[in-house]
Amino acid sequence: MPTPIYLSPPHLSGQELALLQQTLASNWIAPLGQNLDTFEQQVANYCAMPYALAVNSGTAAIHLGLKLLDVQPGDYVICPTLTFAATANPIVYQGATPIFIDSEPQTWNMSPEWLAEALAHCRRANLPLKAVIVVHLYGQPAAMTEITELCRRYEVPILEDAAEALGASYQATKAGAWGDVGVFSFNGNKIITTSAGGMLLVKEEVLRQKALYWATQAKADLPYYHHEAIGYNYRLSNVLAALGIAQMQVLEQRIAARRANFMYYQSALREYSQIQFQEEITHSFSNRWLTCLTFTDKSLPDKIRMALAVSHIEARPIWKPLHLQPVFQHFPYFGEQIAEDLFARGLCLPSGSALSPDELAQIVAIITGQLPQG
The missing domain is CATH 3.90.1150.10 (Aspartate Aminotransferase, domain 1)
Structure with missing residues (x-):
């Protein structure tokens, strides 16, 4: 049987094994450790964003991003229709309603024309619109100048789903750095991988701390287990972060x-x-x-x-x-x-x-x- 050719398989750098061995030898294998700090800093620096939080999937990053933007039951969130379901699923997790937008024919990304129609409709109907999710489809940036201007005019924050677009840019600004919140995926089929994983990018430390709190089961900083909010098991493992460090090098x-x-x-x-x-x-x-x-x-x-x-x-x-x-x-x-x-x-x-x-x-x-x- 001939060797299969897959759509987008993982491609190791050759440095992963040594970093994994070092990590295992250190016994820092939980979702805490130096690898996480290093990997987060690498991605934040690469995108010229102040803060990053490594999580266990791009979906988790989108979910946390929507929570940071205060998306709640009864709210509305605009997103493109031509995307993977993980873009929209977290909207529904939050009890909100997605509003889907058609593509424009050149890049296949969200149409600014139809986005404008949807934004105007939400204002006329007095709908509680909390966010616009922009996707850079297959690594091609969306028309961010027009989209950003529209969202600014209607005072709606942008969550940038750059899951497929690490390393892409628009007007010299990296994908993931245009929005109020940015998201990457490091799934096994992405341009670099941590086997499974994602990254949340934010511009304020308080937002990173809030997302970290939710991502680690919303445990209060007390000697006993105390919870005042619903949390999630979303943090990336320090072991998988070692893969990310090696992958960022290439x-x-x-x-x-x-x-x-x-x-x-x-x-x-x-x-x-x-x-x-x-x-x-x-x-x-x-x-x-x-x-x-x-x-x-x-x-x-x-x-x-x-x-x-x-x-x-x-x-x-x-x-x-x-x-x-x-x-x-x-x-x-x-x-x-x-x-x-x-x-x-x-x-x-x-x-x-x-x-x-x-x-x-x-x-x-x-x-x-x-x-x-x-």
């Missing part, structure tokens, strides 16, 4: 490799007019976490995905829009059918940072073999 290399993958695919497929790639808009820098494209013929994505699967190569459809998901379809939606169309015509190609030239050539050969000739 982040720029991983970004360069993913961008090289994109450029290879784009160059190899440039003559096929039925293929369009997710755009990198002016003043933005995508980390190209995943290389994603659309086909004019809606039958091609699944046809190509299955042809790749025969050779044990993994490709995936674009995210299914959340307003089409059974669990979310009763919530408000502002838009047309841009996200639906992207879902129908889109495909995510293998994008791992360890892909070899031969593997890339094999993938392209299978794709072109399924395209109409002439």
Whole structure:
């Protein structure tokens, strides 16, 4: 059986084992220790944000971020429809209502036009709107100038879901540093990984301390167990933070490799007019976490995905829009059918940072073999 080619597998730096051995030898294996402090500082410094809190998933970071923004039962939170469910799930955890926004066709991110419509509607209807979640889809930054201006005008804070976009930037500001709160994921498929993990970025120490309190079961600073609030078991392990330290050392290399993958695919497929790639808009820098494209013929994505699967190569459809998901379809939606169309015509190609030239050539050969000739 040939070696499988996965969509976005982990890629170790070679330094992880030594750091793990040091951590185990120290016996600091709980969610407390020097590795956590170091990893948090690395990410905060990289993004030019004052404070960071390492947690056990990007979802946990979003949940804590919404709590920091005082999202409560009966409130509303705006978020894009074209994203992973983890963006919206914490809204519902808090008893709030998500309002889904359509994509714009260039970057596939939240449409500023439809965001403006939703913000105006919330004001007219006097809805308690507590936050706007912005996602940088597949590593491509959203149109943050327009989005930030709209949110400032309507006095609504931004939670920046940069789970897929570590290392991306817009107008020289790193993804994760535009919002009032920033979030990253270090899941096994992300550009760097801690196996499972996430990071919350904030601008005030008091906010970090509040999030840390919630993330460690809301235990009061007393000699006995005393709780005045509901807490969560959200802190990252000091062991997994060792992986993060090692991975941060190669982040720029991983970004360069993913961008090289994109450029290879784009160059190899440039003559096929039925293929369009997710755009990198002016003043933005995508980390190209995943290389994603659309086909004019809606039958091609699944046809190509299955042809790749025969050779044990993994490709995936674009995210299914959340307003089409059974669990979310009763919530408000502002838009047309841009996200639906992207879902129908889109495909995510293998994008791992360890892909070899031969593997890339094999993938392209299978794709072109399924395209109409002439």
